[in-house]
Amino acid sequence: MTYHRRRRAGFGALVIASFVMGFSGPLHAQQKAALATDAIGGKVTGAHGPEAGVWVIVETSDLPTKYAKMVVTNDQGQFVIPQLPAAKYKIWARGYGLVDSDKQDVVPGKTIDLTAKPAPSAAAAAEYYPGMYWYSMLKIPAASEFPGADKNPNGIPAGMDSQASWIDSIKNSCQSCHALGSQNIRSPHVAELGEFKNSEDMWERRVQSGQAMNNMALTLGRLGPNRAYKMFADWTDRVAKGELPLDKPERPKGIERNVVITSWEWGKQGMYLHDEVSTDKRNPTVNANGLIYGSPEESSDFVPVLDPVHNTTKLIKHPYIDPQTPSAADDPMAPSVFWGDQPIWDGHTSIHNPMMDEKGRVWFTARLRRAPNPASCKEGSDLASAQVAPLKESARQASFYDPKTEKWTLIDTCFNTHHLLFDNNGTLWFSQGQPYSGVVGWLNVKQFEATGDAMKSQGWTPTVVNVSGTGKREAFVNADQPTDPAKDKWVKAAFYGLMPSPKGDVIWGQAMGPGFSRIGQPSLLIRLIPGSDPTHTAVSEIFQAPEGTFGSRGVDIDSKGVAWTVLSSGQLASFDRSKCKEPLSGPNAATGKQCFEGWTLYRMPGPQFKGIDEKGSANHAYYIWVDLYNTLGLGKDVPVAIANGSESLLALVDGKFVDLRIPYPLGFFAKNADGRIDDPNAGWKGRALWTTTGTRAYFHSEGGKDARPRVFKVQMRPDPLAD
Numbered sequence: 001m002t003y004h005r006r007r008r009a010g011f012g013a014l015v016i017a018s019f020v021m022g023f024s025g026p027l028h029a030q031q032k033a034a035l036a037t038d039a040i041g042g043k044v045t046g047a048h049g050p051e052a053g054v055w056v057i058v059e060t061s062d063l064p065t066k067y068a069k070m071v072v073t074n075d076q077g078q079f080v081i082p083q084l085p086a087a088k089y090k091i092w093a094r095g096y097g098l099v100d101s102d103k104q105d106v107v108p109g110k111t112i113d114l115t116a117k118p119a120p121s122a123a124a125a126a127e128y129y130p131g132m133y134w135y136s137m138l139k140i141p142a143a144s145e146f147p148g149a150d151k152n153p154n155g156i157p158a159g160m161d162s163q164a165s166w167i168d169s170i171k172n173s174c175q176s177c178h179a180l181g182s183q184n185i186r187s188p189h190v191a192e193l194g195e196f197k198n199s200e201d202m203w204e205r206r207v208q209s210g211q212a213m214n215n216m217a218l219t220l221g222r223l224g225p226n227r228a229y230k231m232f233a234d235w236t237d238r239v240a241k242g243e244l245p246l247d248k249p250e251r252p253k254g255i256e257r258n259v260v261i262t263s264w265e266w267g268k269q270g271m272y273l274h275d276e277v278s279t280d281k282r283n284p285t286v287n288a289n290g291l292i293y294g295s296p297e298e299s300s301d302f303v304p305v306l307d308p309v310h311n312t313t314k315l316i317k318h319p320y321i322d323p324q325t326p327s328a329a330d331d332p333m334a335p336s337v338f339w340g341d342q343p344i345w346d347g348h349t350s351i352h353n354p355m356m357d358e359k360g361r362v363w364f365t366a367r368l369r370r371a372p373n374p375a376s377c378k379e380g381s382d383l384a385s386a387q388v389a390p391l392k393e394s395a396r397q398a399s400f401y402d403p404k405t406e407k408w409t410l411i412d413t414c415f416n417t418h419h420l421l422f423d424n425n426g427t428l429w430f431s432q433g434q435p436y437s438g439v440v441g442w443l444n445v446k447q448f449e450a451t452g453d454a455m456k457s458q459g460w461t462p463t464v465v466n467v468s469g470t471g472k473r474e475a476f477v478n479a480d481q482p483t484d485p486a487k488d489k490w491v492k493a494a495f496y497g498l499m500p501s502p503k504g505d506v507i508w509g510q511a512m513g514p515g516f517s518r519i520g521q522p523s524l525l526i527r528l529i530p531g532s533d534p535t536h537t538a539v540s541e542i543f544q545a546p547e548g549t550f551g552s553r554g555v556d557i558d559s560k561g562v563a564w565t566v567l568s569s570g571q572l573a574s575f576d577r578s579k580c581k582e583p584l585s586g587p588n589a590a591t592g593k594q595c596f597e598g599w600t601l602y603r604m605p606g607p608q609f610k611g612i613d614e615k616g617s618a619n620h621a622y623y624i625w626v627d628l629y630n631t632l633g634l635g636k637d638v639p640v641a642i643a644n645g646s647e648s649l650l651a652l653v654d655g656k657f658v659d660l661r662i663p664y665p666l667g668f669f670a671k672n673a674d675g676r677i678d679d680p681n682a683g684w685k686g687r688a689l690w691t692t693t694g695t696r697a698y699f700h701s702e703g704g705k706d707a708r709p710r711v712f713k714v715q716m717r718p719d720p721l722a723d
Contacts, residue, residue: 037109039723040081043073044093044101046116050077053251054095054116055663058106062087063311066265066708070663072257074720082260082723083685084108085311094663096251099124126244131181131667132645133245136607136618138235141166141227148224155227161520164569166223167612168515168523168551171568171620171645173219176516176553177212177696179644182667184700186239192337199233200226209336211298211328211345212696222518247607252661255634257720259660262713266313266692267304270344271296273709276692277354277362279676282422282502284629284687286360288678291403292711293362294692295354298328299345303354303364303401306711316401318349319408322369325349338705350396353419353672355428357445363400363428365417368410371395376455377414385460385535389439391415398430398443411448415441415460423500423507432494435511435521438463438479439494440528440538461538462490463509463526469585473531473539489590493524493542497554502628503561506530510555510565511542523552524592525563525575541584543575544592546599548613554623558637566624570608570617571601572641572652605657606646620645622671622694627651631675632689633716634658644669644694649714662712667701670694670712684722689714 035041040058044051056079059068063085073079073093086108093101093114106112119125126133141156143163148156160166174180188206196202204225207216220228252259267273274297280286294304302315328345335341350367357363371393376383379390391414398411398420418433428443441460448457464476467489476488483489495509496516506529513523524542531537545552551568558564563575580595588594606619621641630636634653641650647668648661662668671694679686693709695701 035080035109035111036082036723038082038084038086040084040089040091040106040108040110040112041721041723042079042112042114044077044079044114044116046098046118050075051093051095051098051116052077053253053257054093054098056081056091056093056114057664058084058089058091060087060089065306065311065313067311068263068664070261072252072259072720074257078721080721080723082717094128096128096249097125099128122244123242127183128666129245129249130606130645130647130661131179132606132618132620133247133249134181134186134239135175135235135645136247136609137238137243137245138170138231138609140170140609140612141231142611152224155224155230157222157224159520160222160224161514163612164550165514167609168513168568169219169222170515172512172515172551172553173215173222175620175645176622177215179667179669179695179697179701181645182695182701186236188236189337193335199237200229203229203232203236205334208334210339210697211331211333211343213333214331218518245607252659254658255716256658256660258717258722260715260717261662262715263664263710264306264308264311264313265708266306266711267294267296267709268300268302268315269705269708270339271299271302271304271709272696272698273297273304273692273694274351275353275672275694276674276690276711277356278674278690280356280358280422281674282424283358284631284675284677285680286358287356287676290360292690293354293401294711295351295364296347297352298347298350300347301349301351303351304709308713318351318364318366318399319410320349320366320368321410321412325367325369338699352396352417355420355422357400357422359402360404361400361402363398363420365396365420365430366399367395368397368399368412373414374412383414383455385458386414388535389460389462391437391439391460396433398428411443411454413441413443413454413458415439415458417441418496419498421498421500424502424504429498429500429507431496431498431509433496435492435494435496435517435519437494438490438492440498440507440509442534459535461530461534461536463493463528463540463542464488464490464538465542465589466539466585467587467589469583469589473537483587483590485586488539491540491542491590492521493526493540495526497556497565497623499555499557501557501561502559505561508555508557508563510552512553513551513568515551515568516553522592523550525552525555525565527563527577541577541589542592543595543598545569545573546596546601548615549573549601553621556624556626556639558626558639559628560637564624564626564639566604566621566641567601567616568620569613570604570606570619572604572621572624572639572650573602574600574639576600602652602655602657604641604643604646604650605659618645619643621650625673625675627675627689629675629677631677631687632714633684633687640673640689642670642673642691644671649673649689649691660714665702665707665710667695667698668693668712669698669701684715684717687715
């Protein structure tokens with residue numbers, strides 16, 4: 001309360017000065033006494049007066065790493081950029097309907113007026129649109145062209161069963177790794193790759209470039225390569241001829257103008273990031289003002305680290321056990337436009353997801369060895385979990401780094417790992433990534449710390465659904481066997497996303513659909529009830545999304561136990577299991593076609609593909625994060641979709657979206673987020689959401705190959721002029 005009174009008193013002087021001058025004079029005349037010494041203020045004016053809802057960006061290379069900060073102008077075109085480190089900055093304005101203003105020099109403590117530049121053409125204005133406005137121009141095959149078949153004249157192969165699976169593939173296999181609408185994807189520069197007789201041949205060659213070639217080939221095989229090349233070629237040909245998106249984005253409005261975005265470059269050239277972590281998800285005051293850690297997945301064995309207080313970065317090398325652990329540098333590739341024949345990724349450890357514990361230690365899912373498992377994981381082992389569900393392979397295991405000792409601890413796991421999260425008891429739960437194994441794994445951290453025995457401290461359980469309806473796990477049939485009404489059933493629904501409920505009773509998971517898994521199984525939400533001995537007692541409930549929606553990706557849980565996810569059909573969705581009316585047993589328990597009444601859908605803003613159901617959107621979100629502790633400042637239990645299609649964070653507040661777009665660099669693309677409270681008594685300045693660049697090919701976007709990935713800090717102040 002004291003902080004807010006002080007801030008209002010300072011702002012009151014500005015309001016009085018503004019009232020006296022009727023907002024007609026330059027901002028520096030109004031604001032002279034109120035502007036903090038570490039802030040930059042001013043006004044953006046265009047040919048017709050103040051420019052409201054445009055971004056003002058400052059950037060400097062004077063600090064140990066490149067640093068930028070962004071705010072939005074108010075109704076009068078005014079802005080204040082707060083809490084800037086001492087440095088010389090370039091400042092400019094960016095907004096829809098404009099092109100970037102001339103960059104000017106400025107230092108903190110000064111005011112400056114900017115002159116907006118109207119876009120000279122609709123094409124120039126569209127260069128600043130979020131990627132989804134461009135990739136929504138893709139002509140998706142009509143529903144009548146499905147299902148595919150062998151020797152199908154339309155080029156859609158057998159196994160591609162529906163238009164929904166096609167869209168799910170475009171979003172969850174293509175867009176989820178590469179920002180499809182970014183400038184160099186929609187308008188490709190390919191001269192270095194040779195001459196092509198048509199754009200279909202060009203696309204066939206360009207997707208072979210670089211070390212993501214294998215993964216792209218798998219997706220194209222599912223779509224039907226020739227049919228996919230035809231779709232992408234038609235799109236880029238139309239863009240080249242001057243066709244523009246049909247829809248236009250709106251400028252930030254209302255509380256969207258209160259956002260303050262800070263970014264730092266981190267990592268190294270060529271590296272891409274998957275996630276970051278700033279704190280313990282269960283207690284966001286852990287690691288206050290501390291280091292931020294990233295996960296470089298296939299691109300590197302080095303963990304990037306940011307010190308946001310001193311604006312410094314470093315790299316920490318992640319070790320591995322087996323010297324013959326494969327590296328991404330060994331993956332097949334063709335030369336690329338940007339890097340030639342240089343394999344820019346050299347990651348043995350495949351560091352996918354970081355998480356922090358209550359001690360500030362950083363845990364990772366990381367590859368430590370080759371995939372074949374030791375005998376203790378397989379049939380014949382004396383481990384209880386191996387006796388129930390023996391596992392032959394694990395492509396990724398686990399580790400943790402202790403910043404106090406600067407030591408790594410490597411933890412071999414029989415189960416594959418993808419995401420990891422602690423429950424309220426300190427047990428560390430893991431997702432698998434793909435649904436194939438049908439198991440959920442965990443580590444008893446206390447036991448591991450006491451014994452150092454990774455094998456005896458871990459366990460896993462099959463995802464068994466209670467078809468029998470007894471309320472507890474019974475004898476079950478395997479996933480490849482017919483459902484037996486007298487028995488339970490093991491479902492191949494290993495988790496991609498997971499989240500232990502804050503209520504401490506269950507573990508929620510989410511399994512990927514055909515667009516990601518490339519198997520004929522829908523995406524699912526999964527509620528796992530561990531019981532007293534999870535290996536033998538865990539029972540699961542599975543749920544499909546309602547008819548007409550599809551492609552669940554990621555899951556998080558609010559304090560009431562409601563599950564939240566994002567759908568590739570273009571919605572943010574909640575699932576409230578307490579709304580289920582019918583018993584969760586019988587045949588539907590094995591398919592997930594139950595409790596559709598538990599779902600609530602919120603269409604994500606943005607255009608839709610032409611001819612596709614308007615109840616959905618072309619927008620795409622990679623994951624979902626629920627702000628349990630109001631770390632962002634929009635309220636407790638606010639779900640935030642990591643919407644890389646709209647290059648933004650989509651927060652759902654009281655049933656309406658607050659669209660927090662990251663305007664610079666163009667092509668913002670994140671995969672996850674977390675929130676930290678550095679000082680609970682400092683108002684908005686003491687809390688923030690953190691995220692990082694997540695696209696595998698950031699060099700397709702603004703800045704090109706000379707840029708590096710960035711970590712972003714997002715804050716919500718009480719008004720657009722708070723400093």
